[in-house]
Amino acid sequence: MTKDLKNPPIDRVDGRMKVTGGAQYFADFELPNMAYCVIVGSEIGRGNIASIDTKKAQGAPGVLGVFTHQNMPPIPGWDAPVGGEADGPAPKPDTIEKYRILSSPKILFDGQPIAMVVANSFERATYAASLVKATYTKQTARTDLEKHLAEGIAPGRPGSSDYLRGKADGYQSAPVTLEANYTIPVEVHNPMELHGILAHWTGTDSLMIYAKTQGVNATQDAMAQAFKIDPKKIHVHTEFMGGGFGMGLRTWPQETAVVAIARKIGRPLKLVMTRDQMFTLVGHRPYTVQTINMGADSNGKLIGIAHAATAETASYEDFTEATVNMTKFMYECPNVSTRYRIVRLDRSVPIWMRGPGEATGAFALESAMDEMAHKLNLDPIEFRLRNYTETDPEHNRPYSSKNLKEAYQRGAEAIGWNKRKNEPASQRDGDWLIGYGMSTGTFNAFRWEASARALLNADGSLTIQSAVTDIGPGTGTALTMIAHNVLGVPLNRIKVAYGDTSLPKAPTQGGSAIVSAVGSAVYDACTKIKKQLVDLAVKDGGQLAGRQADELMMADGMLSIEKEPGKKVALSDLMRTNNLTVIDKSADSKGGPELGKYSMYSFSVHFVQVRVNPLTGVVRVSKAVSVADSGRIISPKTAASQMIGGVAGGIGMALTEEAIIDHRFGRFVNNNLADYHVAVHADVPAIETIMIDKPDPIINPMGAKGMGEIALIGFAGAVANAVFNATGQRVRDLPITPDKLLRAV
Amino acid sequence: MNQFQYTRVTTPKAAVSALSQENGTYFLAGGTNLIDLIKREVVVPERLVDINKLPLATIEKTSTGLRIGAMAKNSAVADHDLAKKHAPLLSMALNAGASAQLRNMATVGGNMMQRTRCPYFYDPSMPCNKRSPVQAGPDKGQPNGPSGCGAIGGINRMHAIFGTSNKCIAVHPSDMCIALVALDATVNVSGPKGDRKIPFGDFHRLPGDAPQKDNTLLPGELIMSVDIPTNKFADNSHYLKVRDRASYAFALISVGVAVDMKRDTIQDIRLAMGGVAHKPWRLTEAEHFLRGKPATEANFKQAATIAMNGAKGYGENDFKLTLAPNSLIDALKTATKTA
Numbered sequence A: 001m002t003k004d005l006k007n008p009p010i011d012r013v014d015g016r017m018k019v020t021g022g023a024q025y026f027a028d029f030e031l032p033n034m035a036y037c038v039i040v041g042s043e044i045g046r047g048n049i050a051s052i053d054t055k056k057a058q059g060a061p062g063v064l065g066v067f068t069h070q071n072m073p074p075i076p077g078w079d080a081p082v083g084g085e086a087d088g089p090a091p092k093p094d095t096i097e098k099y100r101i102l103s104s105p106k107i108l109f110d111g112q113p114i115a116m117v118v119a120n121s122f123e124r125a126t127y128a129a130s131l132v133k134a135t136y137t138k139q140t141a142r143t144d145l146e147k148h149l150a151e152g153i154a155p156g157r158p159g160s161s162d163y164l165r166g167k168a169d170g171y172q173s174a175p176v177t178l179e180a181n182y183t184i185p186v187e188v189h190n191p192m193e194l195h196g197i198l199a200h201w202t203g204t205d206s207l208m209i210y211a212k213t214q215g216v217n218a219t220q221d222a223m224a225q226a227f228k229i230d231p232k233k234i235h236v237h238t239e240f241m242g243g244g245f246g247m248g249l250r251t252w253p254q255e256t257a258v259v260a261i262a263r264k265i266g267r268p269l270k271l272v273m274t275r276d277q278m279f280t281l282v283g284h285r286p287y288t289v290q291t292i293n294m295g296a297d298s299n300g301k302l303i304g305i306a307h308a309a310t311a312e313t314a315s316y317e318d319f320t321e322a323t324v325n326m327t328k329f330m331y332e333c334p335n336v337s338t339r340y341r342i343v344r345l346d347r348s349v350p351i352w353m354r355g356p357g358e359a360t361g362a363f364a365l366e367s368a369m370d371e372m373a374h375k376l377n378l379d380p381i382e383f384r385l386r387n388y389t390e391t392d393p394e395h396n397r398p399y400s401s402k403n404l405k406e407a408y409q410r411g412a413e414a415i416g417w418n419k420r421k422n423e424p425a426s427q428r429d430g431d432w433l434i435g436y437g438m439s440t441g442t443f444n445a446f447r448w449e450a451s452a453r454a455l456l457n458a459d460g461s462l463t464i465q466s467a468v469t470d471i472g473p474g475t476g477t478a479l480t481m482i483a484h485n486v487l488g489v490p491l492n493r494i495k496v497a498y499g500d501t502s503l504p505k506a507p508t509q510g511g512s513a514i515v516s517a518v519g520s521a522v523y524d525a526c527t528k529i530k531k532q533l534v535d536l537a538v539k540d541g542g543q544l545a546g547r548q549a550d551e552l553m554m555a556d557g558m559l560s561i562e563k564e565p566g567k568k569v570a571l572s573d574l575m576r577t578n579n580l581t582v583i584d585k586s587a588d589s590k591g592g593p594e595l596g597k598y599s600m601y602s603f604s605v606h607f608v609q610v611r612v613n614p615l616t617g618v619v620r621v622s623k624a625v626s627v628a629d630s631g632r633i634i635s636p637k638t639a640a641s642q643m644i645g646g647v648a649g650g651i652g653m654a655l656t657e658e659a660i661i662d663h664r665f666g667r668f669v670n671n672n673l674a675d676y677h678v679a680v681h682a683d684v685p686a687i688e689t690i691m692i693d694k695p696d697p698i699i700n701p702m703g704a705k706g707m708g709e710i711a712l713i714g715f716a717g718a719v720a721n722a723v724f725n726a727t728g729q730r731v732r733d734l735p736i737t738p739d740k741l742l743r744a745v
Numbered sequence B: 001m002n003q004f005q006y007t008r009v010t011t012p013k014a015a016v017s018a019l020s021q022e023n024g025t026y027f028l029a030g031g032t033n034l035i036d037l038i039k040r041e042v043v044v045p046e047r048l049v050d051i052n053k054l055p056l057a058t059i060e061k062t063s064t065g066l067r068i069g070a071m072a073k074n075s076a077v078a079d080h081d082l083a084k085k086h087a088p089l090l091s092m093a094l095n096a097g098a099s100a101q102l103r104n105m106a107t108v109g110g111n112m113m114q115r116t117r118c119p120y121f122y123d124p125s126m127p128c129n130k131r132s133p134v135q136a137g138p139d140k141g142q143p144n145g146p147s148g149c150g151a152i153g154g155i156n157r158m159h160a161i162f163g164t165s166n167k168c169i170a171v172h173p174s175d176m177c178i179a180l181v182a183l184d185a186t187v188n189v190s191g192p193k194g195d196r197k198i199p200f201g202d203f204h205r206l207p208g209d210a211p212q213k214d215n216t217l218l219p220g221e222l223i224m225s226v227d228i229p230t231n232k233f234a235d236n237s238h239y240l241k242v243r244d245r246a247s248y249a250f251a252l253i254s255v256g257v258a259v260d261m262k263r264d265t266i267q268d269i270r271l272a273m274g275g276v277a278h279k280p281w282r283l284t285e286a287e288h289f290l291r292g293k294p295a296t297e298a299n300f301k302q303a304a305t306i307a308m309n310g311a312k313g314y315g316e317n318d319f320k321l322t323l324a325p326n327s328l329i330d331a332l333k334t335a336t337k338t339a
């Protein structure tokens, strides 16, 4: 009955609200009697607070309280992981440090909150915070991963264990071998919107929270655990988010502290952090060092790959990500081994940042593939095709869908790959060197559990409800399209309500999984409505009595006979004649066991053309083409925007972004947006996006896979490869800044 | 940010006398640098004297060249026909600086007076001789923090290679000033003891033993205007700014070139470099070498070698020893090509 057709490009349903200021972000909410909180951060990277003087701050105008480890109100769930550690608690037994905000004079990282100052205006709280003075007994802060690589520990989580297929040193005996080290620096999400929270105790154990979270249900659970209250008494609202990129994937300790202080002072309390605090209190992409060993035969067949990665984490929490995973399944190769280690440093804990570990790993693997292609004198696409695999070699099972060959081909055409020369540094435009590069990206396509509710109203309009937060990718738009495709209700008569715990439970917005998870729940709920409508129409005495369900179609708010255009009934009429004011259906949706027979991934291919000035080492991305193989595209416009945003982020990762620490002090020196270089418009060329747009027959009823991560994964490698093609110089540590390409004239 | 007094003045005379009155008084122009410094408690003012109402924003042609008022906005100067016609190097340099929003606020006087972007200078918990010239009491509790130079032996990728001292290796971050020093500008100032003129090359200073002093302006002096003498460089000027991203980043190296070409020969030339020293760095010896010579790559290379005399790296910024001469060659090629 439903036609599986390509979807038309529709405008973002919340676009008008966003550009007219109608969209309310957490910090936009104002409550009567609200107070403001400002954090004072530690100025040392490790040691103890020797003394802390809050007297002046206490006496400053408008100050309602200054909270330090000496007077912080207790948090009842203190010993549970406050804030919900990203991957659950560390395995026991362990020597890991314990970090509970404002609970002890111990300093575990630079910027750690040492006081939270509350006043009746933001300005007054800021001023009073500047009056808090601490002295410390300092210890040496170990912050430099490069110096502590030998201290790597195996994280002891199932997903992070060592992997072996064939022989670990299989690459060694190959005729052509390669060993290379790749480094990525600390990167910081730096969404435009600053992080924070507004907490309001509406009763002794009931709580209203306006948060900046990628998952309202997750925040609800974390707070319920911390304050030992019934989650149902906690209402969390995050309808809009000014960018997250992963930093809102957990509840951070300072959020929990604000809730505790709000209870203590008996007033709603708002925290909006400063930009420099965004570098230390809401996670970052961890500094990671990787080694790839690769061996191939002279025909360009891979014989072995060994991929090892070591990343930083905090002294008090083991953060892990899937840095080496792509190497296990991307190419056909008999001998593959991977190894992932973390080093506990005196740093604040990392968190997944767009593309997370996979983006880090893809930079190494796809750079190495390019280096090997060069050694073999093969075109980099040809080399990948010679090692292409139609089944997942890690799990020995088919992919649910994979159209990567087509993606290589279409991207190559669009960028003009035939103009590329295999010989590096062989093309010029005036004084500038020209190069082309490409890289593959891949990320899990998930099918998480989610719930949704759909309400068809008597006037034929439709309301969709889900607690999911729209962090910007266009979730609301995609859900609208899915509902429209099932029920044929006109787009402008569909309203999606989201980002609130009063709505049906949804997973945290992340892992490129929301269209698949929540989209399926919406699909199922709408399908239930459809079934009821069809039953009503075809039953005896119904407007389409005696017809078969598969003769019917739904479009323009009508149920009609597909082959007899005149024969139809309006949904509103159908409801009226049956005395229905609403059809209200909910669905809990999850994948069935058959999904386990497949490996489900989205794929991308990125192509870039770069221009490099041989005198100054300046690199400009002059063209970018990104191809997504992510199943059926639900909302072509917002999907293209996702890809474009990924490319912009990828240019930053490749060329400009690096958070720099002075390891003598364990402290950042560029923790602001002037010195931490996010790519600006002038760095980003016009970007061509190509969607393969073929439905995945397995993952969910829409055939859609996610694309938020693949938009970024691999892009930095494509740039590095293009720079090599342009100059003959291989840069293995990001970002590729001019100094790294300089050669004396 | 501390509490301070705020006064607005409408005449240069009132401005000068307001500033001479007490220590801890600062002129407030566009505020794009000063306010940040106050927020970070690098500057802890007693009083701000707002000079935005002073009638010093005109850009005019005089008998000897161009006169640009100290309160003219960076964007207004950059886009002014007189600047584009008679001092295109200045236009280019201004447009290479900061972002459009900042240029709309920033003034010519403020741009000259802006402080270094050395990160240690901006973080009172870190050592810095420019911010805290003398060690006064224990580190903490002092708003201006510990002294010592954080950048020497630290993060110094952006720092100076010329004219440094063992007290400070910071660079003056301005783009505009590179053009002004190249174009032999003169600064007109007014102070408690009257008016005086300062050749642009003498306005900023090297750190020596007093890195807290960026320039030679005396207490209470107000910048009134800048004069640019008539020149023959309009057809062959180029400002090259090498930076970590394509816009909105400070220079790793910048080069201002202004040439008077006669066919292939360099009749006259002005060269200056940014991102290399505590002051806008004029390359007089390289100019001298190129004067009267044909514009060839070989000559550019030799000039670049001469320009690099005395350069010294501090580790992370060693690449500037290569980038600076390369950039000079690149800029010379571009400037002389358009003839």
Ligand SMILES: Cc1cc2nc3c(=O)[nH]c(=O)nc-3n(C[C@H](O)[C@H](O)[C@H](O)COP(=O)(O)OP(=O)(O)OC[C@H]3O[C@@H](n4cnc5c(N)ncnc54)[C@H](O)[C@@H]3O)c2cc1C
Residues within 6 Å of the ligand: A674, B026, B027, B028, B029, B030, B031, B032, B033, B034, B035, B036, B070, B071, B074, B096, B097, B098, B099, B102, B105, B106, B107, B108, B109, B110, B111, B112, B113, B114, B173, B174, B175, B176, B221, B222, B223, B224, B248, B249, B250, B251
């Ligand atoms: C994020 C960022 C990026 C930037 N990037 C660049 C860049 O790439 N290139 C570049 O060149 N600049 C850059 N700047 C610096 C910018 O150009 C300066 O902040 C600006 O020029 C200062 O001018 P203002 O009028 O705002 O000065 P203010 O901030 O008001 O004042 C600065 C200082 O000058 C003094 N002062 C102002 N006017 C006078 C006067 N008439 N007489 C005496 N003293 C005076 C003030 O007392 C104060 O000490 C950047 C700034 C920021 C914040």
Ligand code: SF4
Residues within 6 Å of the ligand: B116, B118, B119, B120, B121, B127, B128, B129, B130, B131, B148, B149, B150, B151, B152, B167, B168, B169, B170, B211
């Ligand atoms: S270089 Fe100068 S400004 Fe920077 S830390 Fe050293 S003394 Fe301070």
